[in-house]
Amino acid sequence: RVKIVEVGPRDGLQNEKTLVPTEVKIHLIDMLSEAGLPVIEATSFVSPKWVPQMADQVEVMKGINRRPGVSYPVLTPNLKGFQAAVKAGAAEVAIFGAASELFSKKNINCSVDESLQRFEEVTKAAKEAGVRVRGYVSCVLGCPYEGQVSPDKVAQVTKRLYSMGCYEISLGDTIGVGTPGGMTEMLEAVSREVPVDALAVHCHDTYGQALANILIALQMGISVVDSSVAGLGGCPYAQGASGNVATEDVVYMLHGLGIQTGVDLPKLMDAGAFICSSLNRKTSSKVAQAACKL
C-alpha cells in the first residue's frame, strides 16, 4: 500500500502564475477529499508579502470541508506561522529544510543550520500542542545553484529533522534532475540514518524522470509519495518547464502495479479538470490528456 500526499493546493498553486480565488481553492480541496486522498496539503502560513498566492490561508483552512480520516497539513516556516496555523485550526504542520547551503540562503535567507534552529522552535511548540510535524528536504538530488548535492549531506539534514520530532520527511528532487541512479544512492545514504517508513519522495518531472524515480524509491521500501493533481506547479528554475509529478500519472502506475492507494482515479481526474479550467491551463497529466481523448 502507498500513501499519496497531495500537494497540489499548496505546492502546486503556489507555483502557478495566476492568482487563484479562495472559493476555487476550497472547492479543489473538497473535490480532492472526495477522491480518497489521505493527505492534502491545504495551504501555507508564510507571509503574504513573500507568497501572495497563499495570503488567504486562514480563510481556506476554515472554509474547507474536512473529511474524517484525511489529514490537511499546512506549511509553517517559523513559530509565528505555526501559531497562526494552530489558531486557524491546523492539526498538522510542515517545515522545509534544504540539503544545499546556497539554496537555503537564496530561498529563505539563512544557512541550513540557522533554518534548522528556527524549525526546532516549531517542533517544540508542536509537541506541546499535540500537533504532528512533517519535514521536507529540498535539493536532495541536485541544486539549481550548487549543482551536485552530497547524499551524506541529505542524510544529515534528514536525520536532524527526524530527531527534532518530524514523523515523516519528504525528500524533494526540487529541480527534477534526479535519475534512478542518483535516487538509489541518496536513499541508501538516508535510510542508514532514518528508518525507511519515515521517508517519502517528492519528485519533480522537469526532465521526465519522476515516475522512474518513484518506481526505484518504491523498490527500496519507500511507501509515501508526494504528487500534485494535474501536475500543478511549474518549475521556478526553468521557465516553462514542468514541475511536480501529476497525481493521476502516479496513481495510474501504482494501481497498474497492484498497489492500493485508496484513491478514486476518475474523481481525481475530475478535480484536475476543475482546477485546470479555473486556471485556464492545460493539464500536465498524461493520463488526463489521454483519458479525455479516448
Next chain:
Amino acid sequence: MGNFPTTVKHCLSYEELIQDYPWLARWLQEEKRALTHEYPEYVKIVEVGPRDGLQNEKEMVPTRVKIQLIDMLSETGLPVIEATSFVSSKWVPQMADHTEVLQAIHRSSHVRYPVLTPNMHGFQDAVAAGATEVAVFGSASETFSRKNINCSIDESILRFEEVICTAKQRQIPVRGYVSCALGCPYEGPIEFTKVAEVVKRLYELGCYEVSLGDTIGVGTPGSMAKMLHNVMKEVPSSALAVHCHDTYGQALANILTALQMGICTVDSSVAGLGGCPYAQGASGNVSTEDVLYMLHGMGIKTGVDLSKVIEAGDFICKALNRKTNSKVAQASGDYSVHCRMKKINT
C-alpha cells in the same frame, strides 16, 4: 560445526568467517546483488522518429526536411535510425517519398538504417532503393491485426515469412515488431502467452531482434514485468527490445523495468515525435532525449550525444511548427540551468 573455539571465533569475526569459508562470501555477495539491481553497461537506442514518429504527425513533411533530420541524427552517435517505410503511399502518404529519402540521406558507416517492409512488394522496392536492413510488423491482437493491416495474425506472419526468407538469402537482417504487447485499443488486455507466441514465431523465422510495442501506452511496470517474463521464456533477452509509448506517462518507468529484467535495446523517437493515433491529441512515442537523460544519469552508456539529439529535435519541431514532447528539451530551454545540470548528469 567445528570445535567450540572456532565457532566463537566465527561469531566474533566476519572477516575470519570469510577467510575460512570463501564460498560463503560469494553467496553473501550474490544475495546483496539480488537486492540491488544490475543494469546493462550499454543500451542500444533505436531511433524511430523519422519513420514511426513522422508517420504519425498530421503535417506532411517535405522530403528535404526528412533527409536533414536523418542526417542530423546520424551525427549524434545513434547506432540505428529507422529511415522510412516501403508501404503503399495510398495507405501512408507521409512515407510516399521513401525511395528519395533512402537514396539521398548521408549514410554514416556507424549507423544502420532499417526500413519497414510489410510485404514482398515493399521489400523488393526497398532493396532496389538500397536498403540494407528491413523491419516487419506483427501484432499480438487479432482485432488490431485485422483493423491495421486487414488480415489475421497468422496470415500476416505467412506474408512476413516470404520477406524474411528472401532477406535471409540476400543477407539482409530483419527486425520484427510486435504491437499491442501490453494492451490493445480494441481488445483491451492481451494474454501475455499470446505475445510470447508471436514473438517466438518471428524470432524462429529469422528476425535477429523483436521489438515489443506498448502501442497505446497503457502498460505499467507491473504488466511490463509480467509480459517480459512470459516472452523471455521463449526468446533470449539479447534478441528483444522495448518500444514504449508515453500516452499515460509510463514509458520511462516501463523502460526502467525492462532494463532491470535484462533488456538492453530501447526504441524511442526524437522530441517524442508521433502522437497516438488512438487517442486524439495524446502523446505517443517516448522521447529519445528523456530516455538518454535517464540512461546517462544511471551511468549506462549509449554512445549518443544528448545535446546533438536536442538540436535535431529542435530542428524538426521548428519545421513541423510544433512543440517538443521531450521534457528534457523543454527544461533545457533555460540555458543557464541546463549548464549547471550538465555538471550533475555527466
